Amino acid sequence: MSQDASPPGQRYVPALVPMHYGRVPRLHLDRWSFTVGGATEDGGQTVVDWATLQDLPRRTVHSDLHCVSKVSVAGLTWSGVPLAEIVRLAPPEPGVEHVLFSAAYGYSAAVRLTDLDDPSALLATHLDGEPLTPEHGWPARIVLPHLYAFKGPKWVLAMDYHHTTPRGYWEQHGYHPRGRVEREERYAYRD
Ligand SMILES: Nc1nc2c(c(=O)[nH]1)N[C@H]1C(S)=C(S)[C@@H](COP(=O)(O)O)O[C@H]1N2
Ligand SMILES: [Mo]
Numbered sequence: 081m082s083q084d085a086s087p088p089g090q091r092y093v094p095a096l097v098p099m100h101y102g103r104v105p106r107l108h109l110d111r112w113s114f115t116v117g118g119a120t121e122d123g124g125q126t127v128v129d130w131a132t133l134q135d136l137p138r139r140t141v142h143s144d145l146h147c148v149s150k151v152s153v154a155g156l157t158w159s160g161v162p163l164a165e166i167v168r169l170a171p172p173e174p175g176v177e178h179v180l181f182s183a184a185y186g187y188s189a190a191v192r193l194t195d196l197d198d199p200s201a202l203l204a205t206h207l208d209g210e211p212l213t214p215e216h217g218w219p220a221r222i223v224l225p226h227l228y229a230f231k232g233p234k235w236v237l238a239m240d241y242h243h244t245t246p247r248g249y250w251e252q253h254g255y256h257p258r259g260r261v262e263r264e265e266r267y268a269y270r271d
Pocket of ligand 2: 099146147148229230235
């Protein structure tokens with residue numbers, strides 16, 4: 081859809097193939113929730129269960145997916161709840177600049193709070209008009225099209241606010257804390 085020019089260093093492949101470590105988790109909707117915690121404004125946790133999620137505003141976004149391993153897929157249609165709505169529902173303490181998303185089996189990803197303001201940033205439940213398949217993150221995954229896709233956990237379960245830069249799974253392995261595709265922020269370098 082938006083394949084005008086490849087972002088720096090990326091090569092387009094025809095279709096989305098599942099890319100993750102380990103097995104596909106089996107989650108249950110009646111036990112599923114997305115919990116917002118850490119440095120929240122009210123000091124507590126907000127638990128968004130599946131029924132609550134259905135009542136939140138939704139948006140559909142057309143975007144490309146960019147894996148940090150240099151493979152991209154064009155023209156995906158995601159829909160779900162804008163992450164800005166989640167932040168509005170459960171705001172952070174003043175001064176918070178980071179979040180850490182956590183998913184089933186210990187996967188996690190560190191994201192700058194300002195990157196959640198992007199109108200394309202979603203807690204996505206659908207891909208191309210259908211509920212997510214188990215391989216692609218059912219029941220919900222994070223979609224941040226302007227960041228490398230490792231910033232978007234499938235099978236996501238929680239978001240925690242942090243005052244200092246957290247390290248998720250790939251950030252602990254030397255990948256970039258910010259991860260913007262247009263700036264080719266793939267790796268964190270030490271001096
Ligand atoms: N829970 C979880 N989410 C994940 C990953 C993972 O290993 N575990 N891999 C990430 C990476 S590196 C990419 S490129 C995308 C791939 O999305 P896809 O499997 O739907 O193609 O998922 C991201 N989300
Ligand atoms: Mo990736």
